[in-house]
Amino acid sequence: MTRITLGSAVLRGTVATALMASLMSTSALGAPPVDLSKWSPEYVRSIAGTQDFDTAADCAKVTPLDYKGRLTFWYQGVFEGDPDLLRQYYKDFFETFRKTYPNIQLEEQALTYNDLLDKFRTALLGNAAPMAVRLQILGGTEFASKGYLQPLKPEDVGYSTEDFWPGAMKAVTWEGVTYGIPTNNETMAFIWNADIFKRAGLDPDKAPATWDDVVKYSKQIHDKLGIAGYGLVARKNAGNTPYRFMPQLWAYGGGVFDEATANPTYEQVKLDSPQSKAALQASYDMYVRDKSVPVSALTNQQADNQPLFLAGQLGMMISHPSDYDVMLDLQKKATGADKDKAQTVIDNMRYGLIPTGPDGKRAVVFGGSNIHILKPEYVEGGKVDEPAAKAIICMWTSPEWSLKMAYAGSNPGNLNGFKTKWMKERLDNIKFLDVTTSMLPYGIPFPALPQAPEIMNIIVPDMLQNALTGAMTVDQAADDAAKKVRDLMGGL
Amino acid sequence: MTIVTGKAEARRRLQSGRSGALRKIGEHRADYAYVLPAIAVMLIVIAYPIYYTIELSFFKTPPGLQLRDKTFIGFDNYTAILTSEVFWKVTWNTLIWTLGSTLISFVLGFATALALHRAFIGRGVLRAILIIPWVISAVAASYIWKWIYHSDFGIIGAALVGLGLADRPPNFIDSVSTVLPSLIVVNIWREFPFAMIMMMAGLQTVPEQLLRAAQVDGASAWQRFWHVTFPHLRNVSTVTILLLAVANFNSFIIPWIMTGGGPSNASHIWITHIYELAFGRQRWGVASAYSVLLFLILMTLGYFYVRALSGNERKEGSA
Incomplete structure (x- = not known):
């Protein structure tokens, strides 16, 4: 494993600071509604509930409320790992939209994260896409670069570009043109079971400080208690895998390209760098050497880790604040002794910042979703009802609904959402929300490239699987993945 | 046997053959009219996609471009496939999957059919129970088996550990060496009732008097x-x-849902690999070339199937 020198550490620290500044800095053209330079849990609390918004009145300026039209709309909706609370908010949103715009005939379709891209691509090939779509942050660039999407910026639906995270706007921008609007932006946190920590001889109130500590803690938990230490996820074609491995990769100083720098150029592939290999080695150590993570990690996703955590069979994992609500939902469904056992786990659930790498670098995926309008030639029937599309986009990206639709698991894409009364209510109701909002400044967006979905959903998980199954050594797996990325970028 | 020597004779025979064929078509025009709608639908939903897939297999379709921006590259996709390491790995997996699933399903189905051919109390109930795996949804079955096999909390692993037969649950689907056999077991469980039903129907046709005479x-x-x-x-x-062989060559649901072709491509078979190439990686050209190769293999199997059916008909006709 490579030793990181002091000079290198300083350089990396500078780059990380520059990146944070990039994510949080104000635009030269206008001031954001909140002061991103003051971002902290205390600041978030201080602005919550300070402003009222009238969504219907705001959206009426974009599309009159009596507008008559028809809209087909696909969106990445809730899935099995989401809490019931979120399901209710999705239901409320569509009910409210229909009440607000009674003359718009809305035909919406929810798809899960792992299914949406494949189905959307297929529909586009047959010119049978919906008029508007809400995609995961990873997907926007692919479709914008291929010319499927119409230019669409926040100003088109009554907001300002400065109302959204600068890092999120990068993910909807291709060759200088904006093709979508962020609906929500998320950063995850580190979750652990304090009771398991205590029984394993670890400090129950202290999260592992570094990824090397995660490896050590995971082994200690497994050796002492015979249960899985860390909830590794390495399934292919599942969004959960990059969301959990990339923070580790970036923390060690690695990356697919230079996406972890302030101004990435995506020119040099770094998956085979010593730092990237060190990150992969850490996963290998947990899965193969120590056998301290679930064996099922290669075929599982986060939704499979949740019941293990609730059953007290898993010590640590990376996830959303919504996992607390998911645990409450699951606990309600448990019976007999299982119910008490689940309650013990919930009482001992702790959230902390995601660990750093050896040089103190902390990173998390700056995730989320964006909403887009398709070009008419790719839409079923060859027509796009733009006022209807803008009406739903205005509502979804409003301070009110971008907050409500991200109530338990994410954060509003529209920064004004942090100022609403619902944010105040949320801070009281959603436990551990502070931790994930604290992670936002460490967020690194996925590379804004059309090839990003293949890299993140196939090449990176393949690299993990090749190393963890012993099909390749760590070095071979990293070199193989780097070659695949180079080939992909070279048009092969 | 007449030996045709002259060109004129050959032409005459050809013309006579053509007029004979036309006459036969004319005689059966009502039959053709009945099947015409079906043929028209087939041309649209089968013939055109086949043509388009063959055409696409000669084009490069980079993931960053729309399909209409494809470029003609001749047989390069076929060359790339046949020289790639993954192709041979996936082909080997497909052969093991198809042969293993087909032969074991058949033998098991045949044996069960023989056992159920004899009259005994509860035969009807047993027959109904054995058909269940075949009639339930493959998607539901795949999810259930995924949990049965779960490497940490699967019921098989728990039973083995509980009975003291293993220290920790066996690794069924998270290991490159055990994943394919584990999936084949699921496939056999689902398919053997089909073989059983077919063979039970066949057993009804065996003349009882011949068996008594023997x-x-x-x-x-x-x-x-x-x-x-x-x-x-x-x-x-x-x-x-x-x-069974055709169905197994075309299998998708069980391997895709249970493992997605993993870990490390160890359970990728042709269909899952083609799906990933096309819909996950947008290599429509390469995926089409794979599909053309698969189509040729299946057509060959189809040819033998039709021959077998024709053989049946000839035998029945001569009986």
Whole structure:
């Protein structure tokens, strides 16, 4: 494993600071509604509930409320790992939209994260896409670069570009043109079971400080208690895998390209760098050497880790604040002794910042979703009802609904959402929300490239699987993945 | 046998053949009219996609471009496939999957059919129970089996650990060496009832008097099976095996849902690999070339299937 020198550490620290500044800095053209330079849990609390918004009145300026039209709309909706609370908010949103715009005939379709891209691509090939779509942050660039999407910026639906995270706007921008609007932006946190920590001889109130500590803690938990230490996820074609491995990769100083720098150029592939290999080695150590993570990690996703955590069979994992609500939902469904056992786990659930790498670098995926309008030639029937599309986009990206639709698991894409009364209510109701909002400044967006979905959903998980199954050594797996990325970028 | 020597004679025969064929078509015009709508639908939903897939297999379709921006590259996709390491790995997996699933399903189905052919109390109930795996949804079955096999909390692992037969649950689907056999077991569980039904139907056609006559002549149970029952089942066996083989070559649901082709491509078979190439990686050209190769293999199997069916018909006709 490579030793990181002091000079290198300083350089990396500078780059990380520059990146944070990039994510949080104000635009030269206008001031954001909140002061991103003051971002902290205390600041978030201080602005919550300070402003009222009238969504219907705001959206009426974009599309009159009596507008008559028809809209087909696909969106990445809730899935099995989401809490019931979120399901209710999705239901409320569509009910409210229909009440607000009674003359718009809305035909919406929810798809899960792992299914949406494949189905959307297929529909586009047959010119049978919906008029508007809400995609995961990873997907926007692919479709914008291929010319499927119409230019669409926040100003088109009554907001300002400065109302959204600068890092999120990068993910909807291709060759200088904006093709979508962020609906929500998320950063995850580190979750652990304090009771398991205590029984394993670890400090129950202290999260592992570094990824090397995660490896050590995971082994200690497994050796002492015979249960899985860390909830590794390495399934292919599942969004959960990059969301959990990339923070580790970036923390060690690695990356697919230079996406972890302030101004990435995506020119040099770094998956085979010593730092990237060190990150992969850490996963290998947990899965193969120590056998301290679930064996099922290669075929599982986060939704499979949740019941293990609730059953007290898993010590640590990376996830959303919504996992607390998911645990409450699951606990309600448990019976007999299982119910008490689940309650013990919930009482001992702790959230902390995601660990750093050896040089103190902390990173998390700056995730989320964006909403887009398709070009008419790719839409079923060859027509796009733009006022209807803008009406739903205005509502979804409003301070009110971008907050409500991200109530338990994410954060509003529209920064004004942090100022609403619902944010105040949320801070009281959603436990551990502070931790994930604290992670936002460490967020690194996925590379804004059309090839990003293949890299993140196939090449990176393949690299993990090749190393963890012993099909390749760590070095071979990293070199193989780097070659695949180079080939992909070279048009092969 | 007449030997045709002159060109004129050959032409005459050709013309006579053509007029004969036209006359036959004319005689059966009502039959053709009945099947015309079906043929029209087939041309749209089968013939055109086949043509388009073949055409696409000669084009490069980079993931960053729309399909209309494809570029002609001749046979490069075929060359790339046949020289790639993954192709041979996936082909090997497909062969193991198809042969393993087909042969074991057939043998198990045949054995069950023989057992159920005899009258005994509860035969009807048992027959109904055994058909369940075949009639339930493959998607639901795949999810259930995924949990049964779960490497940490699967019921098989828990039972083995509980009985003291293992220290920790066996790794069924998270290991490159065990994943494919584990998936084949699921596939056999789902498919053997089909073979059983086919063979049970075949057993109904074995003449009882022949079996009695053989018994009277002192033939043992094995001799009666081998010399009387089995020859009567040869054609239905061929058809069953071919149908199973075609279905297994085209299998998608079980491997895709249970493992997505992983870990480390160890359970990727042709169909799952083609799906990933096309819909996950947008290599439509390469995926089409794969599909053309698969189509040729399946057409070959289809040819033998039709021949087997024709053989059946000829035999029935001559009987």
